[in-house]
Amino acid sequence: MSRIGYKEVVLPEGVEVKRDGNTVTVKGQKGELTREFSDQISMEVEGKTVKFDRPADDNKTKALHGTTRALFHNMVVGVTEGFKKELELQGVGYRAQMKGNKLVLNVGYSHPVEFIPEDGLKIEAPSATSIIVSGISKEEVGDFAARIRLTRAPEPYKGKGIRYVGEFVRRKEGKTGK
The missing domain is CATH 3.90.930.12 (Ribosomal protein L6)
Structure with a gap:
């Protein structure tokens, strides 16, 4: 069973994260990316780390948990490295x-x-x-x-x-x- 959703995403220097409900904007030196995530997964920004949590353990929520974290991580890598x-x-x-x-x-x-x-x-x-x-x-x-x-x-x-x-x-x- 994958536990990728529980891994924290560490924000590199110069990366800003803005939340507006379910819409997340990540801004870095290469550009800016915006994506709307599911409201079933909660996101917490604490300083330079971002954590994702799920309310239930059914299969759909588990899959959505890991997917949400991976998509957010790809946004961070994209605006820093491309x-x-x-x-x-x-x-x-x-x-x-x-x-x-x-x-x-x-x-x-x-x-x-x-x-x-x-x-x-x-x-x-x-x-x-x-x-x-x-x-x-x-x-x-x-x-x-x-x-x-x-x-x-x-x-x-x-x-x-x-x-x-x-x-x-x-x-x-x-x-x-x-």
Whole structure:
């Protein structure tokens, strides 16, 4: 059984937490994040530590307890350090490049695929076969990186496609003749 909800979140130097009912705003040197949490979980800010507590021990409340603490911790890490996802392109002729603030992908379609970053996200293409998505919201960074990956997900026969750095793609054997 996980007890992650009972772990205290220690606020680093320069991080401010404001509460307005169930809405919590975390402000740091990289930016500001706001999220609305469930009213079933109580939150106590004591100096530089934040504690979460649950009123009951039913399964839904237990799950919500750990989730609330993890989401808040991700907000704190986001406004202090930020998050990033790295993607790599594998395939002959597959390439990524930046045109202004747009990411342009050539991944085997008859047309280039363009991505415009949302507010708070930053996209880089340090080389023709690598992409870096960074920002302060873990949820938005992961979602945007997943959408880029879905443009051409890695296929199991030749391994071509867009994958996360370090992702293992299980290869399959092709058909054999008689």
